[in-house]
Amino acid sequence: MIRIWSSNARPSVSRCRNLHSTVSANAEVVPKSKKPVPKWTPSSLRTGVIARKRGMTAMWDDQGARHPVTVLQLENCQVTANIMTHRKGTTPYHAVQVAASDKSVKNTTLTMLGxxxxxxxxxxxxxKEFPVTPDAHIPIGTTLSAVHFVPGQYVDVIAKSIGKGFQGGMKRWGFKGLRASHGVSVSHRSSGSTGQHQDPGRVWPGKKMAGRMGGDRITAQNLRVVRVDGSLDLVFVKGCVPGVDDAHVLIKDAKKLLVHTARHNHAKALFEKVLPKGVDDLPFPAGTKELAEKLPPVIIAPSIRVSNPFVPRE
Incomplete structure (x- = not known):
């Protein structure tokens, strides 16, 4: 394989997923007086980033299959604080505070200006702040980049869902509704009976009824990163993301398919299954602008299909 990460002219598109670890391995030797660069381990928990949802589009993988993707863009996402507090009766709490999207000075409070x-x-x-492990703190003022995520890994995206207003039981809970032809008069979309007889003679708390729908904090779990654009700070994830366009979303490593799976497989000595197939390492403690300058502008994850979907099965 051509060592595109060591050449002076960066290629426009790369389909390698191990570039992050290769760049870290080929970095300059750090003097002994300086602290060595930490490496990602299955017990490590990295910080997340703040991005904006730019909309949805479609992409075709190297086998010609079409996939819907959501485009997320980082807007000058920087580290503003490292938090470490001792909670009574528990272990110390470590977190990284991240801020994004520049704002004018006149519209910022004096407290936040300071x-x-x-x-x-x-x-x-x-x-926002993201809980991390003690070894994942980042220097204050560091600018995070889209290369914080490796194409092929899985992420969780948190956002506020679109508000639908006051809705009935059919739209809010998927009720079937009453008869659409005979026996029902002007109550086809009614929820029907909600209470009991004289005993207990009331509606139980938590009953699915009409009410306000949407506008809640939703987490879309286990979305696969299919493309990363380091020059424009774009992260392309497969599938849909809650929220309206241009809304802020939180992106972090998938809690189930990455964090817990890595720790579980590492404990069982399944080292080849610690990270998703094709992902050798993760930028640690974070993917910064300096790392993005050493990588190709665009990195695309190959298809995870074993065989071509358009070839007839034998």
Whole structure:
């Protein structure tokens, strides 16, 4: 394989998924006086990032299959604080505070202006914190890039779902409704009986009824990263993401298919199954702008299909 990461001219598109680990391995030797660069382990928990949902489109993999993808873009996502608190009766709590989307000074409160000035970053629109392990803290002021995620890995995306207003039982809960022809008069979409007889003579709490729908915090789990654009800070994930276009979303490593699976397989000595197939390593403690400059602008994950879907089966 051509060592495209060591050449001066970066190719426009690459289909390799092990570039992140290769760049880290070929980095300059750090003097002994400096602290060595930490490596990702199955017990490590990285920080997440804040991005904007730009909309949906379609992509075709190397086998010609079409997949719907959602485009997420990072807007000057920077680290503003490292948090470490001792909680009574539990282990210490470690977190990384991240802010994104530059904001004008006149529309920022004095309290937040002082906080951003102390961190050495521009005022931001949104500030969130992500729990991490003690070895995953990031220097304050570091700018995170889309290469924080490796094509082929799985992520969880958290966002506020689209509000639907006050809806009936059929749309809100998927009720079948009453008869559409005979025996029902002007109550075809009614929820029907909701209570009991004289005993207990009331509606039990938690009954599925008409009410306000949407506008809740939703987590879309186990979305596969199919493409990363380091020059435009774009992350393409397969499938749909909750929320409206241009809304802020939180992206972090998949809790089930990446974090827990890595720890489980590592404990059982299944080292080849610690990370998803084709992913050798993850940028640790984070994927920064400096790392993005060493990688190709666009990295695409190959198809995970074993055989071509368009070839007739024998």
């Amino acid at each position: 906080h951003f000035k102390k961190a050495g970053v521009q005022p931001k629109r949104i500030v």
